[in-house]
Amino acid sequence: DIQMTQSPSSLSASVGDRVTITCRASQSISSFLNWYQQRPGKAPKLLIYAASSLQSGVPSRFSGSGSGTDFTLTISSLQPEDFATYYCQQSYSTPPVFTFGQGTKLEIK
Amino acid sequence: EVQLVESGGGLVKPGGSLRLSCAASGFTFSSYSMNWVRQAPGKGLEWVSSISSSSSYIYYAESVKGRFTISRDNAKNSLYLQMNSLRAEDTAVYYCVRCGSTTCYLGWFDPWGQGTLVTVSS
Numbered sequence: 707d708i709q710m711t712q713s714p715s716s717l718s719a720s721v722g723d724r725v726t727i728t729c730r731a732s733q734s735i736s737s738f739l740n741w742y743q744q745r746p747g748k749a750p751k752l753l754i755y756a757a758s759s760l761q762s763g764v765p766s767r768f769s770g771s772g773s774g775t776d777f778t779l780t781i782s783s784l785q786p787e788d789f790a791t792y793y794c795q796q797s798y799s800t801p802p803v804f805t806f807g808q809g810t811k812l813e814i815k
Numbered sequence: 816e817v818q819l820v821e822s823g824g825g826l827v828k829p830g831g832s833l834r835l836s837c838a839a840s841g842f843t844f845s846s847y848s849m850n851w852v853r854q855a856p857g858k859g860l861e862w863v864s865s866i867s868s869s870s871s872y873i874y875y876a877e878s879v880k881g882r883f884t885i886s887r888d889n890a891k892n893s894l895y896l897q898m899n900s901l902r903a904e905d906t907a908v909y910y911c912v913r914c915g916s917t918t919c920y921l922g923w924f925d926p927w928g929q930g931t932l933v934t935v936s937s
Contacts, residue, residue, distance in 0.1 A: 749927040
């Protein structure tokens with residue numbers, strides 16, 4: 707199975723900061739990498755699909771990049787509602803085994 | 816508006832069974848592959864199972880293979896998860912999730928239901 711590793715596991719930042727979360731796959735997954743945001747007590751929400759495509763309705767301060775094994779999620783200027791846990795997920799393996807990273811918890815400094 | 820509403824969660828003893836349901840609305844259910852994804856308390860996300868639009872292709876995580884069965888009824892716009900031989904480690908919120916395009920292979924999960932809690936405890 708393809709393993710997904712996120713770093714850091716947790717991150718403290720302030721409103722207005724630029725933050726970057728990384729996700730590494732154990733083998734190449736081309737650009738088949740998605741990012742989700744989960745606020746406490748809520749279901750996950752798709753932010754970025756296919757490594758760099760912004761889901762409709764998601765603010766443009768969110769962006770994704772990468773291909774192969776290394777990917778990043780960047781939030782250009784943190785807003786209060788962005789403090790949440792972020793997960794990456796690959797959809798490349800066949801037969802399908804859709805693995806997630808362990809999550810990155812973004813907390814207010 | 817696309818909606819996925821799960822039901823059927825609850826408290827069950829180890830070794831017991833439970834059937835989860837997901838009612839879908841706001842889209843052509845019969846055109847999309849569907850999934851179950853779970854999240855143990857305080858833990859990350861774990862994909863559980865996928866079923867193609869016509870039920871021709873079904874996949875399971877190794878952790879549930881042989882114990883869980885995914886199914887769907889396109890006439891009722893409903894997705895199901897039959898869970899047998901439940902273990903304490905199956906305790907989690909179970910989310911019903913649609914594929915963002917017609918398939919999740921090379922795709923993504925969107926949207927997600929609100930989840931239903933399954934607790935396995937004696």
